[in-house]
Amino acid sequence: MSRLADYAIRSLLGVLSLGVLFMASQVVLPVEEVVVAGNQHLSAEEVLETTGLEAGTPWLWAAPRNLQTLLANPWVKNARLEKPAPGQLRIKLYERKQIATLRSADGDLGLAFDGMLLPGAPRLPPLIEGTGKPPVKDLVQLVKLFPGATTIRFSSAGFRIEGPSLKVWGANVKELQRWAKEHKIDTSAAVHVYPWGESESR
Numbered sequence: 001m002s003r004l005a006d007y008a009i010r011s012l013l014g015v016l017s018l019g020v021l022f023m024a025s026q027v028v029l030p031v032e033e034v035v036v037a038g039n040q041h042l043s044a045e046e047v048l049e050t051t052g053l054e055a056g057t058p059w060l061w062a063a064p065r066n067l068q069t070l071l072a073n074p075w076v077k078n079a080r081l082e083k084p085a086p087g088q089l090r091i092k093l094y095e096r097k098q099i100a101t102l103r104s105a106d107g108d109l110g111l112a113f114d115g116m117l118l119p120g121a122p123r124l125p126p127l128i129e130g131t132g133k134p135p136v137k138d139l140v141q142l143v144k145l146f147p148g149a150t151t152i153r154f155s156s157a158g159f160r161i162e163g164p165s166l167k168v169w170g171a172n173v174k175e176l177q178r179w180a181k182e183h184k185i186d187t188s189a190a191v192h193v194y195p196w197g198e199s200e201s202r
Contacts, residue, residue: 029059032087039093041075041121047091059087067091074116098122100143100152103129115140126163130154138173145173145180167191 034053036044048054050070053062067079075095082090098110101124102117110121111128115136126149128139135154142152148163158171167190170176179191 029086031055031057031059031062031089034089034091036091036093038095040095041118042073042093042095047093051091053081053089053091059083059089062089074112074118077114098124100124100126100128100139102134102139103127104134111136111139111143113140125150126152126161128152128154132156141173142176145177 031053032055034048034055036047039047047070050073051066053066062081062083064081067081070076070079070091076093077096078094080092082092084090096112096114096116096118098118098121099113100111101121102109102111108121108123110118110124112118117136126143126146128134128143129151130153132155138159139152139154142159142161143149146152146161146163146166146168148166149161150164151160151162153160153162158169159173159176160169161167161176168176168179169191170179
């Protein structure tokens with residue numbers, strides 16, 4: 001037998017062996033259970049449908065690549081695939097937390113701590129609305145700065161924040177931060193903050 005023929009036979013046997021191992025991995029060790037943990041907004045059914053991981057799929061072939069589509073969801077900040085035991089999978093989700101509701105032309109969106117806009121979010125105060133492109137980074141800072149706010153309105157002129165005992169307007173976040181640091185935030189007066197000071201009206 002020539003060396004070329006010997007090499008061809010060895011290659012064929014190698015391919016056949018890999019094929020057998022692949023088929024065995026599909027049949028001998030299927031996934032028996034998939035547990036979804038850490039999800040608050042997304043349902044376990046949505047997570048399983050998105051990842052394609054379910055009972056009966058090959059356990060050995062389940063890998064982090066199965067989570068790529070899930071990670072593209074705005075609600076998902078991070079996700080991890082764990083294999084606690086043969087035949088078992090655990091998908092650990094770290095979802096973004098909604099801190100406000102942004103009213104847009106496409107409907108209400110949730111606003112997360114990192115500025116991500118979340119579709120299908122529940123109505124959660126403060127309600128943010130305005131004209132032009134939302135300055136998301138500034139809006140996140142304002143939500144953190146005024147935790148008692150019920151509405152935040154933005155425009156090219158500035159920001160108006162209102163709450164049960166709060167009415168304040170400022171041209172930019174920096175001025176509002178200065179005012180909040182130097183004054184009691186809860187006030188019955190309507191406050192306009194300027195670079196040179198502020199005015200109040202009742």
